[in-house]
Amino acid sequence: MAGRIPPAFIDELLARIDIVDLIGQRIALRKAGKDFQARCPFHDERTPSFTVSPDKQFYHCFGCGAHGSAIGFLMEHDRLSFREAVEELAQRAGLPIPTEGEPPRAGPDPGPLYQVLEQAAQLYRQQLRVHPEAGRAVEYLKGRGLTGEIAARYGLGYAPSG
Ligand code: ZN
Helix, strand or coil: CCCCHHHHHHHHHHHCCHHHHHHHHCCCCCCCCCCCCCCCCCCCCCCCCEEEEEEEEECEEECCEEECHHHHHHHHHCCHHHHHHHHHHHHHCCCCCCCCCCCCCCCCCCCCHHHHHHHHHHHHHHHHCCCCHHHHHHHHHHHHCCCCHHHCCCCCCCCCCC
16 A cells, blocks of 8 residues: 555645535535535435535535535545545646655554544534434533534534443
8 A cells, every 4th residue: 555645735635626616526516605505415305405615615414414525525425435535636636645755654554544533523423413312412512602513613523422
């Protein structure tokens, strides 16, 4: 396997990619105010609750809690690994992935860890919406002055006991 992808490259890549173009090539988006809307590709619905924000470069579904960046979308929608998603975006942006020239790493490749963390974050965000006891967590967040939008933006979730 190729070496580690520098985090700074991920940042640069996300800055070059327009998530609206990326998602718009896969599902039909409609302009709604400054965002774009669609019927969510991750759950079954009739009225659109899936939004894509050009400003924040995030997608978010108010129905099922699906949320993430261009990389997260490719991982969830196209079922790519973290590395495959980065490779796809790098190709799209015409950027070579800077892995050569790095000193050999002693430790294991952290790539799969990012993937697992993304999946875990996805689960906790979903639990905040669907878990029977999520109401307590939502009350707590409200008590701290956090809105649903802020919770979505920072990827806050709920880890139920067990
Ligand atoms: Zn959804």
